[in-house]
Amino acid sequence: MTGNVEIRNADRNDSIALMMLLNELFSREADFDVDEKCQHRGLKLMLDGCGNHRCVKVADVAGAVVGMCTAQILISTAKGGLVALIEDMVVAPVEQVTMAIEVLNNRSSS
Numbered sequence: 001m002t003g004n005v006e007i008r009n010a011d012r013n014d015s016i017a018l019m020m021l022l023n024e025l026f027s028r029e030a031d032f033d034v035d036e037k038c039q040h041r042g043l044k045l046m047l048d049g050c051g052n053h054r055c056v057k058v059a060d061v062a063g064a065v066v067g068m069c070t071a072q073i074l075i076s077t078a079k080g081g082l083v084a085l086i087e088d089m090v091v092a093p094v095e096q097v098t099m100a101i102e103v104l105n106n107r108s109s110s
Helices: 010-029 036-048 094-109
Strands: 003-007 054-061 065-075 081-091
Touching: 003 081, 010 036, 010 081, 010 094, 036 054
Parallel strands: none
Antiparallel strands: 003 054, 054 065, 065 081
C-alpha cells in the first residue's frame, strides 16, 4: 500500500464513506445492531455540530476515507476541566484500503 495519510475534519461529502465505516464498526460489536437510519441521523448531528464541542476526523489516503474517529467534549470534575470522549474509532480493513488506493491511482493516471 502506498500513499500518505491525511487526518482532516470530515464533511458531508464524506457521509457515504463514514456510513460504511460505521457499518463495519457496528457489525463487529455484539452489543450494537446496525441501524443505518439511526446511525445516519447521529452522524448528521455530529457533522452539523463540528467545532461545537464535538468533531469527526477522517483518515484520508489519496482521496479515499479509510478511517474515522468521533470525539465529544465533556466537563470532568475529576480533571477539573474539559476532556474528550472518543466514541467511534474505526479503520477500514487493509484489503479495502488497498483497493481504494489502487482505484484512485488508476483514475489519476488515466
